[in-house]
Amino acid sequence: MNEIILRVGDELIRPWGLFAHKLTYVGPIGPFGEDVLDAPNGQRAQLRHFHSIPNAEQLQVGARGPEDYWQQIQVQARAREVLAKGIVNRLFGPNCEHISSYVRTGKSESPQLRVSVGLAAVLVLFFGGL
Numbered sequence: 001m002n003e004i005i006l007r008v009g010d011e012l013i014r015p016w017g018l019f020a021h022k023l024t025y026v027g028p029i030g031p032f033g034e035d036v037l038d039a040p041n042g043q044r045a046q047l048r049h050f051h052s053i054p055n056a057e058q059l060q061v062g063a064r065g066p067e068d069y070w071q072q073i074q075v076q077a078r079a080r081e082v083l084a085k086g087i088v089n090r091l092f093g094p095n096c097e098h099i100s101s102y103v104r105t106g107k108s109e110s111p112q113l114r115v116s117v118g119l120a121a122v123l124v125l126f127f128g129g130l
Contacts, residue, residue, distance in 0.1 A: 006050070008072035009065020009104050012036065014058070022100040025050070025065065026079040027072070037079045039089035039099045045082045065104065078103045 012023040024037045026047070034047035050056055066072055082103060089096050094108060102108040 004061050006061070007065045007067070009075040011062035011065075011100060011104060013060045013062045014055075015060065020097075022062070022096045023053075023059070024075075024079065024100045024103045026076055026103065029076050029079065037082065037100070037103055039082075039087065039096045041089055041091075041096075043089060045087050045089070045099055047079075047083065063104065074106070075103060078106065 006025045008025065008027040010025040012025055014021040014023070021041075023039075026035060026037050028035045030047035030049075032049075034049050036048045036050050036053065037045055038048050038053070039045040053059070065075060082099060087094060087099055089099060094102075098108045
């Protein structure tokens with residue numbers, strides 16, 4: 001089995017049915033070395049130790065973080081910004097995907113939410129016409 005060494009900015013994915021919960025590895029920036037930014041449903045983004053995440057071995061690594069040191073510093077700065085602002089994971093945004101995307105890249109995006117809204121619109125049009 002190949003062991004992946006996490007780097008700052010790596011996207012961590014917990015599959016959950018049709019959707020996935022996304023976290024970001026940010027390196028040990030918390031006061032006690034916490035290294036993962038997590039935004040649980042309905043809660044503020046927070047730092048956690050990777051080893052304290054239930055079933056952490058089941059997390060998948062999605063998009064890899066930058067290799068460039070200065071870009072990694074920017075990832076950590078955005079993580080601190082999200083924490084300082086007390087950003088809350090909300091159903092329609094910002095959700096965990098928006099938060100993770102922003103911290104990782106500086107752009108807040110949620111393909112899952114776009115697909116969900118598109119699917120809901122199609123269903124409304126289909127069932128609304130009956």
